Amino acid sequence: MKNHEQALEKDRAHTSMLERYFEGALWNSRWVVMVAVIASLITAFGIFYMTAVDVYYTMAHLVHYAQLDDEARSHLKAQTVAHVVGSVDGFLLGTIMLIFALGLYELFISKIDQAHESGASKILYINSLDDLKDKLAKVIVMILIVMFFEQAIFLKPTAPLELLYYSLAIMMIGLALYLSHKAYEH
Structure with missing residues (x-):
């Protein structure tokens, strides 16, 4: 009877050790999310950069605005408004990628202590996957509205x-x- 109990105890210890290793590996697999976090940040920075360059060139075209005749000025004004609306769209898209990166990090890796200590905007607090989806959905709705406005101008x-x-x-x-x-x- 004693040998049987010792064998069972040894089997439990082996299973417990195997279970701990497996659970540790499973828990550490969450770090694969860092690929999405870093890629989303790079994408956000890229979109912010492209949109800032577009804004610069849009403003550069306005240097001779006062010297144009009425028809050319009206055309340039319509084009400029469309570009500005497109810029808002670009910045909103960059914002989506930034919120997505921050949200994934907070959900899978760790809370961002500096964000909570600084009293940052509540839009950056992500407590659940549904919370992240809600915040992204709001920004996507705004992008769609801006896109509609961009098309409605013409x-x-x-x-x-x-x-x-x-x-x-x-x-x-x-x-x-x-x-x-x-x-x-x-």
Whole structure:
């Protein structure tokens, strides 16, 4: 009987050691998320850089704005507004990548102590995967609204039905903003 109990105890110790090694390896596998965190940061910095360069060249084209005739000035103004709206879109996309990187890091690796100590914006606090998805969804909705605005600048409704569709699209955007705001309150 004693030999049997000793054999069972030895088997449990071996299983426990194997289980500890496996759980340790499983827990440490979360570090693979660092690939996504670093790639997302690089992408965010790249998008911020490209958008900043676009803003610089957009502003550089405005140097001779006052010297243009009315038609050329009107065309340049429309183009500039479209580029500025596109820049907002670019910066929002960079922001998505930054929030995504920070969120993945906080969810899988560790809380960012400096963010919590400095009293940073609550948009950077990520407590769950659903929290990360909600924050990303809000920024994506804003990007879609900006993209709509960018395209709407050049729309010239010619028929009453086109004007109705245009109005309905604006109303749907307002509804989307309202619903996303209400969802955030809860």
